[in-house]
Amino acid sequence: MGTEKQLPRGVTLRGDTINITFTYRGVRCREPLSNLPSTPANIRYAARLLAEIQGKIERDQFYYADQFPKSSKLKLFGSGSRAARVVDYLDEYLARCERRGISPSTIVGYRKCKSSLSSMHQVLITDLTPAILKTWLSETSTTAKTARNRLSFLRSAIDEAVTDGLLAANPVSLVTVARYLDVDSVPDRGAKDVDPFTPEEVSAILSTASGINEQWANLFRFAFATGMRPSEVCALRWGSIDWIGNTVKVSSAKVVGVIKSTKTRAGNRTIELTSDAIAALTSQKRFTFMRGEYVFEDPKLNKPWAGTDAIRKKAWIYTLRRSGVRYRHLYQTRHTFATANISRGCNLFWLATQMGHKGPEMLFRHYGSYLAEYDGQTSKAPLVIQK
Incomplete structure (x- = not known):
């Protein structure tokens, strides 16, 4: 005592x-x-x-x-430490997203966002200010859309620092892309933005691919002729093809090596195969028909393509450079299919069904300018695919 x-x-x-x-x-x-x-x-x-x-x-x-x-x-006050860095919260947020079972493609996108923020990784979380973010935005050369995606990822991660009591407010919320990034100097031209290939460019791509590797040419030819998403082309199985009815059942997609269902319920569909699509499949038969279940494969590995990124890096970029065609994302094969059919004055309900949309509304949203240009005009030359 x-x-x-x-x-x-x-x-x-x-x-x-x-x-x-x-x-x-x-x-x-x-x-x-x-x-x-x-x-x-x-x-x-x-x-x-x-x-x-x-x-x-x-x-x-x-x-x-x-x-x-x-x-x-x-548990009451949070585990935040003033020694915590920005990268610590980015890693924590990524781990939480993986535990939640977020799609593999989203996780890959988040990892790319983390990498793009490397200049801020070692900044102490308590030292992160709007001024640092302003400088980062001013020095970035990416599109406004990509910058917004990266800031959104960062904002979500830093929210935990607010929860942990290290920050009174999230500094990322005080910075906007429109205010600090010259959006006119770097146009928003991403994979999903409509920038189709002309018939002449399509012919140049396929002709070049045929001279490099016939399997590349078959894949590109099929993509241009069907408007299927590149991830759907990757997941295409021989068993999905109806050789009598000339149709193909689309029900899955391959994203970063993982087979998943199509993007939407409407994406689960049966589409008609044109003569160009049939020709591409017929040519591909001798390579993979007897060996495995997938239609298209990486000819160097003799294995199915891991995903669209593998096609882009190994085949697409090289082919476009050799052909002299201005680079666009592989997804533009889908936009090319849509705009080519619109130019022919096709039935929009049919086109929506082919592409896996609920209805023509999505066509107006994505291809409104093309619909206006071709309204009542059917004299425009259709897309002609030549080897």
Whole structure:
């Protein structure tokens, strides 16, 4: 009892363990100072530490995780540390997304976003300011759309720092792309933006691909002739083809090596095969028909394509460079199919069904300018695919 009376205020003993008691955010907290024998010197140290903690609390500079990283109180106050960096929160957010079962393609996109933010990785989370983000935006050479996607990813990750009490507000929310990025200098031209190939460009692509690798040419020819999404072409199986009715059943897509269902319910569809599509399949038969279930494969590996990114890197970019055609994403084969049929004055309900849309509304949304241009005009030359 005599020892207890001599203890400084806020310092107590439980057995041989020194404890300090303080109030933080209205909560009475008691923390043991492990591995410190209850000697007079250590008791004086505990008193000094308690005074330091109380001073930091008064100045709003106290971070619970820094002082007590293993405390059960972190469930109340968060595990945020002032030593935490931006990359720590990006990694935490990615891990949480993976646990939630978010689609593989989205995870791949998030990883690319993380990589693009590398200049901020080592910035302490407490030092992240709108000024740093403004500088990053000013120096980026990407499109406005891509910049928004990257900031959205960063914003979601940094929200956890606010939850952990390291930040009073999310600095990313105070910065907008429109304000700091010259959106006119870098046009928003991504994979899904409509920028179709002309008939002459299609012929040049297929002619070049035929001279490089016949399997590449078959894949590109089929994509141009069907308007299927590149991920759907990757997942195409021989068993999905009706050689009598000249149709193909589309029900799956391959994204980063994973087979999944089509993008929408309407995407699960049966489409008609044109003579060009049949010709591409007939030519491809001798390569894969007897060997496996997938129609198109990487000829260097003799295995199905891992995904559209593999096609783009190994075959598409090289073919376009050799052909002299201006680069566009592989997805433009789908847009080329749509605009070519619109130019012929096709039935829009039929086209929507072929492409896996619920109705013509999506066609107006994506191809409105082409519909206006070709309204009532059927004299435009249709897309002619030649080897």
